[in-house]
Amino acid sequence: MKKQKTNYRFIRYDGKVLLAKKEIPFEMKLAARLILDELCYTWNKKQLQKQLDQALLDGDEKEFATISKLYQQFILE
Numbered sequence: 001m002k003k004q005k006t007n008y009r010f011i012r013y014d015g016k017v018l019l020a021k022k023e024i025p026f027e028m029k030l031a032a033r034l035i036l037d038e039l040c041y042t043w044n045k046k047q048l049q050k051q052l053d054q055a056l057l058d059g060d061e062k063e064f065a066t067i068s069k070l071y072q073q074f075i076l077e
Helices: 026-058 061-075
Strands: none
Touching: 026 061
16 A cells, blocks of 8 residues: 655745734743842852852862852841
């Protein structure tokens, strides 16, 4: 039994192009932004904590001082 073949022909539309745009509600934008900000905040804080711990283990006072100044911004909030 022979296989059936299907041929498609695409014809370009010559009319005016319509653009559809759907707005995301403000509440969803705000919630997404707040969640993203919180994730970035916690990740940055954990990274600084790891760097502080590593500087303490290495005994590097200069690096500890510079990182602790950056970390103070997270503590003050």
